Amino acid sequence: MSAILPPSERLWWKHPLDRVEGTWIAIALVWCLIMFAMMVGWHVYGKQNLSTETYRTKPDMFAAKAQAVVDKYTVRTETDDKIPVVHPPEGSDVYLIARLWAWWPILELEKGKTYRLHLTSMDYNHGFSLQPANINIQVVPGYEHVVTVTPNQAGSFSVVCNEYCGINHHTMVSRLYVK
Amino acid sequence: MSTTTTYRTCPRSGLQFESQAEKLMIANAVAAVVFLLIGGILAVGVVLTRWPAVHWLQADTFYQVLTAHGIDMLIFWIIFFEIAVLYFCSSTLLRCRLATPRIAWLAFALMLIGAVTNNVAVYQGSSSVMMTSYVPMMAAPAFYLGLILFAVGALIGCFVFLGTLVIAKRDKTYQGSVPLVTFGAVVACIIAVFTITSGAIILIPTFLMSVGIVKEVDPLVYRTIWWAFGHSSQQINVAAHISIWYAIAAIAFGAKPMSERVSRGAFLLYILFLQLASAHHLLADPGLSTAWKVVNTSYFMYFAVLASMIHGLTIPGAIEVAQRQKGYTKGLFEWLRKAPWGNPVFSGMFISLIGFGFLGGISGVMMGTEQLNMIIHNTIYVPGHFHATVVVGTTLSFMALTYFLIPVLFRREMINPGLAKLQPYLFGLSMYFFCLVMMGAGTLGVSRRHWDMAFSGSAMAYEWPGAAYLMMGLVGIAGIAAITGGAIYIYITVGSILWGKRLDKGAESAKFTPIPPTAPSAVVQSYGSMGFAAPGTFALAMVFLVAFVLYYFINWKYLSTLWGMS
Numbered sequence: 001m002s003a004i005l006p007p008s009e010r011l012w013w014k015h016p017l018d019r020v021e022g023t024w025i026a027i028a029l030v031w032c033l034i035m036f037a038m039m040v041g042w043h044v045y046g047k048q049n050l051s052t053e054t055y056r057t058k059p060d061m062f063a064a065k066a067q068a069v070v071d072k073y074t075v076r077t078e079t080d081d082k083i084p085v086v087h088p089p090e091g092s093d094v095y096l097i098a099r100l101w102a103w104w105p106i107l108e109l110e111k112g113k114t115y116r117l118h119l120t121s122m123d124y125n126h127g128f129s130l131q132p133a134n135i136n137i138q139v140v141p142g143y144e145h146v147v148t149v150t151p152n153q154a155g156s157f158s159v160v161c162n163e164y165c166g167i168n169h170h171t172m173v174s175r176l177y178v179k
Numbered sequence: 180m181s182t183t184t185t186y187r188t189c190p191r192s193g194l195q196f197e198s199q200a201e202k203l204m205i206a207n208a209v210a211a212v213v214f215l216l217i218g219g220i221l222a223v224g225v226v227l228t229r230w231p232a233v234h235w236l237q238a239d240t241f242y243q244v245l246t247a248h249g250i251d252m253l254i255f256w257i258i259f260f261e262i263a264v265l266y267f268c269s270s271t272l273l274r275c276r277l278a279t280p281r282i283a284w285l286a287f288a289l290m291l292i293g294a295v296t297n298n299v300a301v302y303q304g305s306s307s308v309m310m311t312s313y314v315p316m317m318a319a320p321a322f323y324l325g326l327i328l329f330a331v332g333a334l335i336g337c338f339v340f341l342g343t344l345v346i347a348k349r350d351k352t353y354q355g356s357v358p359l360v361t362f363g364a365v366v367a368c369i370i371a372v373f374t375i376t377s378g379a380i381i382l383i384p385t386f387l388m389s390v391g392i393v394k395e396v397d398p399l400v401y402r403t404i405w406w407a408f409g410h411s412s413q414q415i416n417v418a419a420h421i422s423i424w425y426a427i428a429a430i431a432f433g434a435k436p437m438s439e440r441v442s443r444g445a446f447l448l449y450i451l452f453l454q455l456a457s458a459h460h461l462l463a464d465p466g467l468s469t470a471w472k473v474v475n476t477s478y479f480m481y482f483a484v485l486a487s488m489i490h491g492l493t494i495p496g497a498i499e500v501a502q503r504q505k506g507y508t509k510g511l512f513e514w515l516r517k518a519p520w521g522n523p524v525f526s527g528m529f530i531s532l533i534g535f536g537f538l539g540g541i542s543g544v545m546m547g548t549e550q551l552n553m554i555i556h557n558t559i560y561v562p563g564h565f566h567a568t569v570v571v572g573t574t575l576s577f578m579a580l581t582y583f584l585i586p587v588l589f590r591r592e593m594i595n596p597g598l599a600k601l602q603p604y605l606f607g608l609s610m611y612f613f614c615l616v617m618m619g620a621g622t623l624g625v626s627r628r629h630w631d632m633a634f635s636g637s638a639m640a641y642e643w644p645g646a647a648y649l650m651m652g653l654v655g656i657a658g659i660a661a662i663t664g665g666a667i668y669i670y671i672t673v674g675s676i677l678w679g680k681r682l683d684k685g686a687e688s689a690k691f692t693p694i695p696p697t698a699p700s701a702v703v704q705s706y707g708s709m710g711f712a713a714p715g716t717f718a719l720a721m722v723f724l725v726a727f728v729l730y731y732f733i734n735w736k737y738l739s740t741l742w743g744m745s
Contacts, residue, residue: 003359003436003497008697010355012439020496020711021441021489021563024720028488031724032481035544038735039477042550043469047743050553054465079638114743115719119465125313125398127557127626131641134624135741136556138463140398141315145465150743158641160634162557162626164309166316167238170631175639 033072050147057144059122066095066118070105077136078106078175093118093146096159098126098139100166103159103174110179114150127163130176136162151178184276188692192430192587192634193694199280200270204263204588208581211259212672214294215574216408218251219665225328226662228656231632231648238630242307245628247298249310253569254412255294256327260577261367261419262286262336267588268364268422269343274691275352282335283504289332297325309628311409314385314401327379330650334375337368353694359436359443363422371415373454378408399466410457416569417487418449420531421577424494427528427576430583431519437712442493448486455479459547462555467589469549477549484544491536492720495529496713503712511715522637527579530607531571537613539567541727551734554741556589557628559654560621567614570661575607585672589677592657599671606664613657620650621635622737 009015043049044168069092074084084105088094090113097104099122109115120130121141128137137147185198226246227235236244240331270277277283299304299321305319344365347353357365381404387393425442428434436442458475461467495515502514519525542564546555553560593599625632625647632651634640711717 002433003425003442004429005697006353006355006359006694007359007436007439008355009439012356012443015439016713017438017441018496020713020717021438021493024483024492024717025441025489027724028485029726032485033732035548035596036477036481038471038731039549042735043473046550046739047745048550048553048738048741049469049745050463050550051745052465052468081638120281125318125402129557129624129626130742131624132644132725133741134554134558134622135744136463136553136558136624138461138465138556140402140465142398143465148745152740152742158639160624160626160641163313164242164628168636169242170238170629171637171641173634173637173641174623 030153049081051145055077055144055146056142057120058142062095062118062120063097063122066097066105069093069095073107075108085176087123088115090114092116096128097122097124098161101161101168101172103161103172106175106177108177108179109149111151111154115149116151117147119145119147124165125163126165126172129160129162130159131158131160133157138163154177154178185340185687185689186274186276186691187687189587190683192476194271194587195274196588199283200204200266200277201588203277203280203283203287204266204271207259207263207266208584208588209676210287210294211256211263211577212292212669214251214255215665216257216669217298218248218256219662219669221245221248221251221734222611222658222662222665224248226655226658229651230629230658231651233655234459234631239304239307240412241630242309242628243301245306246307247301248311250297250301250326252574253310254326257416257569257573257577258329258333259294260292261371261415261492262290262333264345264419264423264580265336265340265364265368268361269340269347272358272361273344273347273352274694275343275350276691276742278339278346283339286332286335286339289335290329290432291332293325293327293329293332295399296321296324296328300325306728311405312385313405314388314396314398317389320386320389322384323389327382327386330375330378334372335557337371340368341365350691351693352691354696356439359439360422360426362443363418363425363446366449367418367422369450370411370418370453374408374411374415375406377411381408383600385523399464402461402464403467406460407454410460411454413565413569414449414453414456414483416573417453419447420535420573421446421487421490421494423498423576423580424490424528424532427524427579427583428498428501431522431525431528432498432501434497437493437496437500441489445486445489445493450484452479452482452486456483456547459552462547462549462552472549476549477648480547484540487540491532491540491723492713492716494532495719496716499716500715502693508661511718514715521600523582523603526600527575527582527603527607529577530603531579534567534571534575534607534611534614536723537726538611539564539572541730542567542614543617544727545731545734548734553744554734554738556622557626558621559625559627559651560618562627563617563621566610566617570612571607571614575603575610578606579603580674581668585675585679586682589676590682590684591675591677592682593671594674594679595671598667601666602671606661606668609657609660609664613661613665616650616657617654620647620654623647623650625651
C-alpha cells in the first residue's frame with residue numbers, strides 16, 4: 001500500500017511503470033548523454049582544458065629549476081622581501097613554487113603568448129587561484145604539474161592560495177602580470 | 180538465543196517497536212541531536228567570522244572551530260541519526276526484533292567514544308586540519324583515532340542492521356519484498372560499508388604516521404582514497420534522506436511508490452555509480468588522466484545523477500497520485516496547494532526535496548564537470564553546494580522525520596506546535612538563500628576555508644570586487660537566520676522530550692505481529708491527465724530541467740572566456 005510496507009506485488013521488478021516516469025527517464029537520460037558529450041567534446045573543440053602532464057618531484061629539484069629561470073629572466077624585484085619578477089620568453093618553462101605562506105617568484109607574461117607553467121608545493125597542499133580570472137588548480141606536494149597557459153587579457157592578476165595551509169593561509173597571495 | 184523482549188504497537192501510527200531497538204534508536208537520535216547542537220554553536224563562530232563586517236574570531240580559533248563544525252555536522256550528527264534510521268527501517272518497519280542488541284550498544288559506545296575523542300583533540304588546538312586532514316599536514320594522533328573508533332562503531336551498526344534483515348526473513352515477519360524505504364536503507368548501508376572501509380584504508384596509515392610508525396603517506400594517494408570516504412559518506416546521506424522522503428510521503432499521504440521497479444532501480448544505480456562520483460573532488464589535481472576523470476565523473480556520475488532525477492520525479496509524483504485519489508484533481512497543482520503545508524513533517528520534507536534538486540543537484544553537476552570545475556574548485560561555491568545537499572537535503576529531512584518521531588518513538592506531545600510549523604520554513608528558506616549567495620561569492624572566486632578575505636598582513640593583498648563582499652555579508656545574515664532555525668529545532672526536540680506531555684505506550688506483547696500481506700492496489704493510470712498519472716509533477720520536472728540546462732550552458736559560456744589552457 002505504501003513505501004513503508006512490503007509491495008503488494010511479490011516481484012517488485014515486474015511492477016509496471018507509468019508513462020510519466022518512462023518519459024522523464026528518457027528525457028533525463030538524453031540530458032545526461034548531452035552533458036557527457038559536452039565534457040568530451042570540449043577536449044576536442046574547447047580551449048580550456050586542464051593539462052594532466054605531471055612528474056614526480058622533490059622540493060630541492062624543483063627549487064633548483066625555478067632558481068635557474070629566476071637567475072636568467074628576472075627583470076626587477078618587488079616588495080620589501082625583494083621577490084624577483086620573472087619575464088620568461090614565449091613558449092618557455094616557467095616555475096611557480098608554493099610554500100608556507102608565499103608564492104615565488106612573481107611572473108610577468110605576455111598576452112596571447114603560450115607558456116608551460118610548472119606548479120608544485122614544497123610542503124602542504126596549496127591552491128593556485130588566479131583572480132579575478134578565476135582559474136583554480138590544486139597544488140600537491142611531490143607532484144610537478146605542467147599547465148600550458150595562454151593569457152587572453154592584459155593586466156595585474158593575483159594568485160591567491162585557496163587550499164587551507166595553516167595559520168597564515170590568508171597571507172599567501174601574490175601577483176601575476178600580463179603585458 | 181531469544182532474549183526476552185517486548186513489542187509495542189504505537190496507537191498513533193500503528194508502527195510496532197521492539198523494546199531493545201526502541202532504546203537504541205532513542206540513544207542514537209539523542210547523540211545525533213547533541214552533536215547537531217555542538218555543530219550549530221560552532222556554526223555561529225564560522226558565520227560571524229566569514230561575515231566581513233564582523234570578522235569575529237582570531238585565525239587560529241576560526242580554523243579550529245571550522246574543523247570541528249565540519250566533522251560534528253557532516254559525520255557525527257548525520258551518522259548517529261542514520262544509525263537510528265537503519266534500526267527504524269529494519270526492526271520497526273519489518274516488525275522484528277533487533278539483531279544482537281548488546282553488540283549494537285557496543286557500536287553506540289564506540290561511536291560515542293570516538294566522537295568525543297575527536298572533538299577533544301580538535302579543541303586541544305593542534306588538530307586544526309579541517310575535515311579533510313590532507314597529509315602531510317598532521318593532526319594529533321587522537322584526532323585520527325577518534326575517527327577510526329567512530330567508523331568501527333558505525334560499521335558494526337551497519338552489520339546489526341543487516342543481521343536484523345536476516346532475522347525478519349527467518350521469522351517471516353513479512354511476505355515478498357522488503358518495503359521500498361527499507362530497500363533504500365539497505366542501499367545506504369551497502370554504500371556505508373564501502374565508505375567506512377575506504378576511510379579505514381587511508382586513516383589507519385595516517386594515524387600510524389602521526390605516531391611515527393609509518394614514514395610517509397603519499398599526498399595524492401591520500402586525496403584519492405580519502406575522497407572515496409569523504410564523498411561516499413555523503414552518498415549514504417543521499418540514500419538515507421531519499422528513503423526518508425519516500426517514508427514521509429507514505430506517512431503523510433499514504434502515498435504508494437508509482438512504480439516499485441523504477442524507484443528501486445534508481446536506488447540500485449546509486450550502489451553502482453555514486454561512489455565513483457568522488458572522483459570529481461580530484462578534477463583540479465595533477466597526476467590523474469583525462470580519461471580517468473571523464474569516465475568517473477561523466478559516464479559513471481551521470482548514472483547517479485539520473486537516479487536522483489528519477490527520485491526527484493517519483494516522490495512528488497507518488498504524492499500527486501495519492502492526492503488525486505483523494506479528489507484534489509483540479510488543474511495541474513491543486514494536489515500541491517491542498518497539501519498539509521502546516522505540518523512540519525511534510526513541509527520540511529518538501530522544502531528539502533526542492534532545495535536538494537534545484538540548488539544542490541544542479542550545482543553538484545557543475546562542480547563534477549571536468550572543465551567547469553576549474554572555475555569552482557576550492558572556492559566558496561563548494562560549501563554553497565554541499566550546504567544545499569547536506570543541510571537542505573539531509574539535515575532538513577532528518578528534522579522533518581523527527582517531528583514525526585517525537586510522538587511515535589519518544590511518546591511525547593510536541594511542545595509549541597506553532598513554532599514547529601514555522602521552523603522548516605525559517606531554516607529551509609534561509610538555507611536556500613545562504614547557499615545561493617555562497618555560490619554567488621564562489622562564482623566571483625572567493626576562497627573557501629579562508630580566515631580573511633582582506634588578506635591582512637600581506638604585502639600583495641588582492642582586492643575582491645565589492646559584490647563579493649556584499650555576497651559574503653549576505654552569507655552572514657542568512658547563516659544567522661538558519662542557525663536560529665536550527666536552534667528552534669533543538670528547542671522543540673529537546674523541550675518535547677524533557678517537558679512534553681507523556682503519551683500512552685500502546686498495547687505491548689511478547690511476540691511480534693507479522694505484517695499482513697497487502698492486496699494488489701488499483702492501477703495508478705486511472706487518475707491524472709494527458710495519459711500521465713502525475714502531470715503536475717511532470718510540469719515541475721520540466722521547470723527543473725530548463726533551469727538545469729540554462730545554468731549549465733551559462734557556466735560553459737563563462738568558462739569559454741578564460742585564458743586558454745591545455
